[in-house]
Amino acid sequence: MRILFAALLAAAFGLVQAQPASEPTSGRDYQELTPPHPVTSGERVEVIEVFYYGCPVCYEAQPHISRWLMRAGPGIVMLRVPAVFTESSESFARTFYTLGAMNQIARLHWPLYDNHHFDGKKLNEEDNVVKWVAGNGVDGARFKEIWHSARVSAQVEAAKKALDTYEIKGVPSFVIDGKYVTSAHMAGSVADMMRVVDYLVQRAAAERKRP
Numbered sequence: 001m002r003i004l005f006a007a008l009l010a011a012a013f014g015l016v017q018a019q020p021a022s023e024p025t026s027g028r029d030y031q032e033l034t035p036p037h038p039v040t041s042g043e044r045v046e047v048i049e050v051f052y053y054g055c056p057v058c059y060e061a062q063p064h065i066s067r068w069l070m071r072a073g074p075g076i077v078m079l080r081v082p083a084v085f086t087e088s089s090e091s092f093a094r095t096f097y098t099l100g101a102m103n104q105i106a107r108l109h110w111p112l113y114d115n116h117h118f119d120g121k122k123l124n125e126e127d128n129v130v131k132w133v134a135g136n137g138v139d140g141a142r143f144k145e146i147w148h149s150a151r152v153s154a155q156v157e158a159a160k161k162a163l164d165t166y167e168i169k170g171v172p173s174f175v176i177d178g179k180y181v182t183s184a185h186m187a188g189s190v191a192d193m194m195r196v197v198d199y200l201v202q203r204a205a206a207e208r209k210r211p
């Protein structure tokens with residue numbers, strides 16, 4: 001009884017060391033793309049985040065991704081591809097590419113998530129998002145013009161094809177150097193997804209150094 005009590009007490013105070021996390025497993029925590037797809041990142045490892053502004057798990061993932069990016073350093077190129085599978089997701093994809101064309105992604109990417117999910121502004125609707133960007137110092141008329149442009153339509157179509165190219169089954173997902181895909185669903189949680197991403201980035205970087 002005393003041994004059991006001591007074990008419980010040690011666990012309660014964090015005195016029992018946790019077992020180290022096992023190495024991510026192909027086919028469970030991530031999938032390998034065969035054949036690998038070409039990348040445009042030069043000497044750096046390409047990391048693609050496939051996301052959807054309307055996805056609560058993608059929203060949950062943002063601070064985890066931000067912290068990981070601060071640790072990742074200059075050896076990666078981070079890209080974002082909006083998942084397009086419904087009318088609502090296409091609206092969000094148009095908004096993403098329009099904000100990109102207006103150099104507003106860095107400033108408004110997180111607030112868009114936050115205001116849609118936390119403040120209930122329904123930013124998947126065109127009229128609402130035009131009012132929202134105007135309230136955030138963006139030219140609403142110019143935003144609407146670009147939102148409906150042929151350029152943005154082409155980007156949305158390319159995003160649709162990317163889901164098939166990278167065999168994306170859900171969001172949030174990450175594609176590492178055109179070779180590997182992981183997701184919160186595969187890894188088991190957002191935190192574990194980022195652990196797998198980190199592992200795959202290191203693996204891809206090592207593979208690039210091989211003759």
